[in-house]
Amino acid sequence: MSQVLGKPQPQNEDDDDEEEEDELVGLADYGDGPDSSDADLDSGAEEGVLDFSDPFSSEVKPRILLMGLRRSGKSSIQKVVFHKMSPNETLFLESTNKICREDVSNSSFVNFQIWDFPGQIDFFDPTFDYEMIFRGTGALIFVIDSQDDYMEALARLHLTVTRAYKVNTDINFEVFIHKVDGLSDDHKIETQRDIHQRANDDLADAGLEKIHLSFYLTSIYDHSIFEAFSKVVQKLIPQLPTLENLLNIFISNSGIEKAFLFDVVSKIYIATDSTPVDMQTYELCCDMIDVVIDISCIYLIDYNFHCFRKAIHEVFEVRMKVVKSRKVQNRLQKKKGATPNGTPRVLL
Numbered sequence: 001m002s003q004v005l006g007k008p009q010p011q012n013e014d015d016d017d018e019e020e021e022d023e024l025v026g027l028a029d030y031g032d033g034p035d036s037s038d039a040d041l042d043s044g045a046e047e048g049v050l051d052f053s054d055p056f057s058s059e060v061k062p063r064i065l066l067m068g069l070r071r072s073g074k075s076s077i078q079k080v081v082f083h084k085m086s087p088n089e090t091l092f093l094e095s096t097n098k099i100c101r102e103d104v105s106n107s108s109f110v111n112f113q114i115w116d117f118p119g120q121i122d123f124f125d126p127t128f129d130y131e132m133i134f135r136g137t138g139a140l141i142f143v144i145d146s147q148d149d150y151m152e153a154l155a156r157l158h159l160t161v162t163r164a165y166k167v168n169t170d171i172n173f174e175v176f177i178h179k180v181d182g183l184s185d186d187h188k189i190e191t192q193r194d195i196h197q198r199a200n201d202d203l204a205d206a207g208l209e210k211i212h213l214s215f216y217l218t219s220i221y222d223h224s225i226f227e228a229f230s231k232v233v234q235k236l237i238p239q240l241p242t243l244e245n246l247l248n249i250f251i252s253n254s255g256i257e258k259a260f261l262f263d264v265v266s267k268i269y270i271a272t273d274s275t276p277v278d279m280q281t282y283e284l285c286c287d288m289i290d291v292v293i294d295i296s297c298i299y300l301i302d303y304n305f306h307c308f309r310k311a312i313h314e315v316f317e318v319r320m321k322v323v324k325s326r327k328v329q330n331r332l333q334k335k336k337g338a339t340p341n342g343t344p345r346v347l348l
């Protein structure tokens with residue numbers, strides 16, 4: 001069902017690149033963020049806390065900005081997706097008061113920078129060089145807390161998007177309607193419709209209809225945040241059409257029903273074939289990746305790959321039975337590619 005790719009790059013190369021980059025722009029003395037050690041261990045990421053006046057004009061990696069009002073959930077998103085923090089632990093996150101930059105270099109495709117902005121950032125502060133920041137930006141994620149009154153957030157979204165667009169018309173504007181775990185299904189749809197309408201009306205009133213905003217319903221308490229981040233990252237991968245074609249060829253020649261190319265570390269999917277993505281299949285693959293990560297250390301130490309693979313399949317089958325409802329299993333059984341006993345096929 002899924003081919004899990006995306007090996008971490010050799011650590012030495014990364015280190016070399018990072019040193020070179022820092023020397024070039026004179027940033028060797030940037031302090032590590034509070035979680036830099038975790039970052040290194042968990043995601044191959046490196047983190048730094050920057051001043052507003054950070055002169056990062058020569059960065060070549062695509063830059064993803066996380067913006068939004070205070071407590072909207074920006075840092076939680078970053079920690080859950082890229083540091084495997086459990087959602088409940090985010091309750092104890094402190095407010096961000098400086099721009100935090102993180103290099104994510106998990107593979108040749110997942111290779112970008114994330115900048116987490118403090119909620120109270122002031123675009124009119126003369127020391128805040130927003131032109132420099134937006135110039136090198138590939139995607140701007142604006143996080144709106146759907147459980148809160150979002151009028152102020154919408155005004156802020158409008159200001160942010162119009163400022164950014166003036167500097168760089170190539171930015172992808174991504175709006176995360178976040179914390180939807182607290183909303184009923186009807187309320188989710190209504191909130192999305194309302195935010196979509198108001199945000200686009202504001203742009204139209206300013207004569208900026210040509211700015212395209214993409215909307216996602218997200219929560220750190222389920223897979224929606226990983227799916228949304230996957231879509232954001234995919235837009236920054238120039239090889240995406242080629243990868244999709246390869247996956248199309250792969251499924252048509254193998255009889256496999258759905259293929260994802262995953263970044264194992266973050267559970268972002270870099271590409272998939274052109275059949276529609278079914279959330280339950282994606283969740284199943286994410287669960288599978290968790291299992292692989294949980295037990296790989298035990299078996300890889302033994303260099304016994306056959307045992308490892310067998311164990312993965314066994315654990316996966318048990319998990320399928322426990323976690324998935326009978327309804328989901330029945331649906332999967334009926335689909336092409338199911339093994340005779342009804343368990344979906346997984347390739348390792």
Ligand SMILES: Nc1nc2c(ncn2[C@@H]2O[C@H](COP(=O)(O)OP(=O)(O)OP(=O)(O)O)[C@@H](O)[C@H]2O)c(=O)[nH]1
Pocket residue numbers: 068069070071072073074075076077087089090091092093094095096097117118119120178179180181182218219220221
């Ligand atoms: N229910 C729910 N709570 C969330 C979600 N994401 C984040 N939170 C909570 O929202 C609160 C604020 O999260 P932060 O990540 O600190 O927010 P922030 O936008 O980085 O805040 P600033 O650093 O002040 O700008 C925390 O208590 C999180 O646990 C979510 O998807 N659902």
